[in-house]
Amino acid sequence: MDYIHNVLTPPQLLRIGTSCLNDILHRLRSNSIESPKANAEFDIDRENGFLPAYPLQRLPLAFEFWERALDEASDVLGLGDDISEEALERRAGGEAWRQRIREGPLIPTHTIESDNRVLQRAHHVLAFLTHYYVHSTPPTEDGAPFVIPKTLAIPFTRISKLLGIAPILTYADTVLWNAYPINPGLPMTLDNMRFQHVFSGTDDEEEFYRTSASVELRGVELLQIIEEFHNLPNVTDNTAIWKIARDLQRVTSLIGELSDITQSVRAGCDPHVFHWRIRPWFNGSDAGGPSSPGWIYDGVDSSDRLDLSGPSGGQSTTVHTLDIWLDIDHKLSQKRHPAPSDENKRADHGFMERMRRYMPGQHRSYLEYLQNAPRSLRELARQSPALREPYNAAVMALKKFRDYHIRIACLYIVTMSKTARYSCPVIASIMKEQQKASATGPSTQMSKSDLLKRWEEYVDKIHYSERYCDDHFEYRHVILPKPLLKLVPKHYFNPDDQSTLRLLTEKEWRSIGITQSLGWVHYEVHTPEPHVLLFRRELNFQQQLAPDGRPTGQLNRNAGRK
Template identity: 40%
Template structure:
């Protein structure tokens, strides 16, 4: 049985049978060559929810009735020998970032991780996707707890490596390989696979959702993750509307164009609902608590994975370099970009280095989506790839044999081919404008919770006080030299990055 969801749609949300049966070369909502391994947690009742007529969907865990959330509730706790990980995670609650081993509780916990946590085998989890995900979540939380509970290091010192004890490193790398995900905490860990419903019959409402795992046990952190989860809850409806439009775009007769315009109007309204949800993060997430107590646990960086041999150099342990969890890793938002044809590739005058989430991601002229896709579940990456291929410009794909005059599923291409006064073009622009409003709201929230808070001192007694005071002194000297405000590397990069995202969205509007 799938996840109880207050916005689940009936299975009959596709176009009529004749139009829906016209196969495309690439079907993001239909069959793919990927065949997931059978798992005890797979539910055959979910399969029909993401079929394109009779073909098996992209993945048994991604569909029109669950969106990018799992088709069944996540595992909330590991059992058997793996319960040792859960116990270690329980013991980490209450630790503060940056305290180091001068703090007795921190010292004892870190010593336990180094000296007492055994290296547990994960082979028995290979065919159990739900428990693999929980294992990745717990081990990644443990790694971030271990790294950031240590004494703060001088950020100006190059090539600083944090060695991850083998009791965490070995199983985390093994689980990550099985899941085809990076060995670091991701958005999928903190949001997609980190919840349970108090009463499944009541569906996803703020009052009915519990976030299972946090660093701080604070209401602010729970609300922060819950906000992202409530955004994902709207995913099934977004995907259904996109599928309707893509199905109709195959035909492109007058009735189909009218239906596409109607679907886009509804999608624009739904994107505005996403914006409303994002804005409500401020209701119960305190910006100061987020910046100084929650966010420090998220950071990625270079890690030496003890006990994991580097395949390129067997004489040393594997070294990884990844960022931490970010809302930029949400496949839902990227799918809207792909569907609407929003191009985030940097202009020649821009460099990828202004992206604050660059660690461990592809470089050069890779797009924002390509960098963030590294951190997504593998079936989400496949979905985005197939969706993008399906919506390529008509000049780049082969005309469908069954419809010689139709060469694209792209609603943007269709809108570009209609008069400036057409309903389709107006509806398309409504969608893009709504996405722009969503990004503007997200920018305001991010600037409030990160850039603005970086200017305010940490709480009294915080491990970050000394570093903050030193940074203020350096920035004061720079302002005096340059005669202009300087927010600091992190704040400046974030502001520029968010501004560019808004600009790229605005560029997608059709005149």
């Protein structure tokens, strides 16, 4: 063997020595930095993410007073400003329920203060009770603050402090701690998930929660990618750069899926129903604006300083996680290129920070951990040309997600706020017919306000059946109160049989007062019972939605009469 030719040259020895020295320095730096934390330390489940792995569906027996009150609430309470005949008839029962809350026991919480899952259930129950109590109360004009009774206020604020969350209804209460598996033996999936409490009793509200839960479940993979990123031994070699680039491409795809999920809410939750029948229950102390009297928590010191704004999608820790990992600067505190637009400069730069105060404390700690992590993805992308394109693509995908979310928010809140709570083209049609009748001679007429009041009473009594399916469609029938059928305009009836409705378009059946999510088609009429309308929708309707939430294809509208 030629030993002379195997002796390393001085330059080779220098390169090897330099490499060893760099490795030693890297190990020394790594030892001086706190080791990465596992997601489980922040109450993040590997399969469910921020959704609890084993949600509790009932509190211990000592707290049965709260649970029973919540069980009763949906049966005896309605929105306090509802003046329909049915709502007025329920007011006595509603006041009796609120009186029981005021006079109920002040239950001590020390027995559950070491169990995080029980505390979460207690917060969920007390949040729903508080909002039921406030929003079922008929409005007054005295201008005084609304007082939350100490039987709710004291334990609610105590439990909230232990959880590190605001003492108000939050995103966690309506979504994270409200979901439970239909079959406890199977994993939590959209097909194996229900929501225990809904204020309005509508399918629309449950579908609204389901959309948010779908975002959380889809975000589980994102949480795993971020955990792996922080656990990489180094991020400078080619293998690590290649993995990070691949993961960024996957994150871009995941964000696109979140955008699709967010827009799919229109398939299950009608904007008008959300704005007028669901959203009022969510309102917090400041919903009436800065000049409103707000709420006072009886027996709680400095309750005027509490965070009491109510739930919002902006309280989703999944979305904040994306912001922090991609280093999105909502406060515009860092110098960036290109510079923020004038529109961005005028935005509420503190909104996202405020929303974190409504998150569970452990989830907020996770965000703080990410924010203080020594490894910056943005800086790494700046230093590594191979990462710039996938990083920029992920940021652009997140921008599109926010744009879609803003459009949905504008539709469900801004646009719907300009509509009438009980808009009814049917009333307009009746008024026209009355005007024609009065032109030909004396007639008995009702004022528009009387007609509207009567129509509202009938609409509240519309019955929606449970859904049933075959291999291609899901079906339901809608039963109109017979007096309501008499208010329907004549041109909605079959010209060959004026006692039977013809097939109605979506705009027509919505104008009667029927509220359903997108995709339902009035496909058949039943002559013996003209007040029964038969509807169907394709089973895979949600998968047919375009990015803007509209159907991409046409349903089979072949219809007939029995």
